[in-house]
Amino acid sequence: MFARIYSLSLILILGLLGSVSCDRAEEYVEIKDSRTPGRFSPTPQLGLSFKDRAGITSSSNSSPESSKVSFFVKMIGPKALIDGEKSRFDAFCKTLKVGKGNPPFEWTKPDEWNAAEGTAMRIANFNFGPDKKGECYFTVLPGGGQLLANLNRWRSQMGLPDATPEEAESLPSRQFLFGDGKYVEIEGSFKGFGASDAEDGYKMIGIIMPELQIGGPK
Amino acid sequence: MADTESDIHKGSRKRKSLLAKLYDFFSGYLLAVILLTFLLALTYFGTMAQVELGLYEASEKYFESFFLTENIAGVPVLLPGVYLVSALLFLNLTLGAIVRVRKSWRRPGMLIAHSGILYILFAGFVAFHYTKEGNMLLYEPNGSDVRHQSDEIYNLTNWSIEVTKYDSNGKREFIHVIGPDQLGGDWEAGSTRTYVNSDIPFQIKVSGYLRNIANGKGQLAGLLSEKGAKDKGVRIIEGYGVEAVPTNKSMEFNLPATYIDIFSRVGTNKFDSESISSALLIGSGPLSPKPFTFSDGDEKWSVDLTRQRYTLPFAIELENFQKEDHPGTMRAREYSSDVIKIDTGRKVHISMNKPMRDAGYTLYQASWGPEGARPGDRLYTSLAVSYNPADQWPKYGTYVIAIGMTIHFVQKLFSYLKRSNRSRRREEDSQ
Numbered sequence: 079m080f081a082r083i084y085s086l087s088l089i090l091i092l093g094l095l096g097s098v099s100c101d102r103a104e105e106y107v108e109i110k111d112s113r114t115p116g117r118f119s120p121t122p123q124l125g126l127s128f129k130d131r132a133g134i135t136s137s138s139n140s141s142p143e144s145s146k147v148s149f150f151v152k153m154i155g156p157k158a159l160i161d162g163e164k165s166r167f168d169a170f171c172k173t174l175k176v177g178k179g180n181p182p183f184e185w186t187k188p189d190e191w192n193a194a195e196g197t198a199m200r201i202a203n204f205n206f207g208p209d210k211k212g213e214c215y216f217t218v219l220p221g222g223g224q225l226l227a228n229l230n231r232w233r234s235q236m237g238l239p240d241a242t243p244e245e246a247e248s249l250p251s252r253q254f255l256f257g258d259g260k261y262v263e264i265e266g267s268f269k270g271f272g273a274s275d276a277e278d279g280y281k282m283i284g285i286i287m288p289e290l291q292i293g294g295p296k
Numbered sequence: 297m298a299d300t301e302s303d304i305h306k307g308s309r310k311r312k313s314l315l316a317k318l319y320d321f322f323s324g325y326l327l328a329v330i331l332l333t334f335l336l337a338l339t340y341f342g343t344m345a346q347v348e349l350g351l352y353e354a355s356e357k358y359f360e361s362f363f364l365t366e367n368i369a370g371v372p373v374l375l376p377g378v379y380l381v382s383a384l385l386f387l388n389l390t391l392g393a394i395v396r397v398r399k400s401w402r403r404p405g406m407l408i409a410h411s412g413i414l415y416i417l418f419a420g421f422v423a424f425h426y427t428k429e430g431n432m433l434l435y436e437p438n439g440s441d442v443r444h445q446s447d448e449i450y451n452l453t454n455w456s457i458e459v460t461k462y463d464s465n466g467k468r469e470f471i472h473v474i475g476p477d478q479l480g481g482d483w484e485a486g487s488t489r490t491y492v493n494s495d496i497p498f499q500i501k502v503s504g505y506l507r508n509i510a511n512g513k514g515q516l517a518g519l520l521s522e523k524g525a526k527d528k529g530v531r532i533i534e535g536y537g538v539e540a541v542p543t544n545k546s547m548e549f550n551l552p553a554t555y556i557d558i559f560s561r562v563g564t565n566k567f568d569s570e571s572i573s574s575a576l577l578i579g580s581g582p583l584s585p586k587p588f589t590f591s592d593g594d595e596k597w598s599v600d601l602t603r604q605r606y607t608l609p610f611a612i613e614l615e616n617f618q619k620e621d622h623p624g625t626m627r628a629r630e631y632s633s634d635v636i637k638i639d640t641g642r643k644v645h646i647s648m649n650k651p652m653r654d655a656g657y658t659l660y661q662a663s664w665g666p667e668g669a670r671p672g673d674r675l676y677t678s679l680a681v682s683y684n685p686a687d688q689w690p691k692y693g694t695y696v697i698a699i700g701m702t703i704h705f706v707q708k709l710f711s712y713l714k715r716s717n718r719s720r721r722r723e724e725d726s727q
Contacts, residue, residue: 104488105487105488105489106489106490107491107492109459109472109473109474109492109493109496110493111472111475112471112472113471113607114470114607115460115468115471115607116448116607116608116611117611118445118446118447118448118611119446119447119448119605119607120584120585122585122586122587123584123585123586124462124466124587124598125589126586128534128535128576129535129536130586131580133586134519134536181511181512181513218513219667
């Protein structure tokens, strides 16, 4: 028995010694792998500065794969319910700010609302009203598209025809997070994701802050 | 007499050499039981850790390691990783169930079944070391833009450094790759790795490698301005520094960064002590590579921190991408791709559960993009590409085990029936 324990210990010690390098601070490694460039691979852009390589504009710290971010807050539900919750929506939007954590946002939930579980898209997510038919959520999307595209996305959810660029630009502004967002208030027949039929008498209010170049490196 | 025999046995046990004892241990049941217990415990710990660490990190810590430390009741305990346990189990099975076992053609079942288990363990080893996995993005055809054709895939979670030499026309000649196995592992504070190759006229010193500087939204949360970097004592290059950000559970959202210094070769194994160039590298996207460029003498080179890429032995062209949404939504219900293998003209329709197989590679329909695209936007298809030489081996191993077990149990059944018949006959004779 002793011999077995001795043998096992010896192997474990040798294994540990083998896995620990003598000099961790300075290590020399031979490059072994190589590959030929693909015939159809994208041509690299050469001679760029660090800022250009990292896709940093003078006022952004986004990654090269997504240099702009869009912010949305939206409340939707039966018209009467949404009309009654407007003041709480305004109060919630005012408390929404950049904070600590990941994602870095903080807010105060209106007492009458229920906190629903966040999703990959919905950073803050609430429901309220009878049968929890009212919903309010805050979304941040890398990229996210222009104002008109987002407005028309929302309008299509309410069964409304597309708005014109002029109509989009004429939307009222509303203080939101870092600056002014565009305030949207529309009524129509709402058809949620996966629903077979639209529900009449619905109202949607929300703020769109599209494709914002957020501040420089911290 | 019994005492004398016992003394003889004791004497023979004492006379056994260390090698014989090691052989006994490594081929014995005790080690098999220990290893299987470890496998059970590690599977439990590794599965539970996925909640905290995410799939890839948990897999790396528990299933791909030699050793790991696990906090059990607040006490850190050193445990063998599944890789080491599997290797020892392979050794144990080979010695115990193949070499040491009494072999008889009258009892081949167990031998066959154990061979099947060994085959599956070996398949795991081959798959772990030789599998190539990645994604290929192909845009819908659009005029002269060639992004609907590709012969490269990139891995979503593994990163590498590519060192590329260019000819006088700025065309890529050759790419040396510092792979994830050479770039990964622990990067303790202040540690550096110097990468060399006899075909490269310089050495690359990599320092301050960070596994992630981005938050889950793709923002460079760990990028520091000159002032911020100065305050934190972080190295500054071109007005910027970097600090680590906690890794995302979904490893594909992690974006690494590192500092590099280039030292010219001045002899066979000698390099200048003064660097000719330095840079801060941030992981680059697959579709528009923007590497750090520098010159060494007359030669132009670039260094890029990029998702690990593979060049395929064939090229694919997207002919048509189809997407059908759920009624009344913009959520895709079904999507598929019509592709052409460029060199042979072979046309294949790739859809869910209907992959394309060619030259050992399998191309699956994985996803599409860009997210939130409106009608009329140019879409791309994302194909998951996998090359695993041991792809079908576990299936064959299972067949071998099933055959071995069937032979064994059928033989056992026949011998039981024989014994029953014999005892019945004996009973009948005695009556």
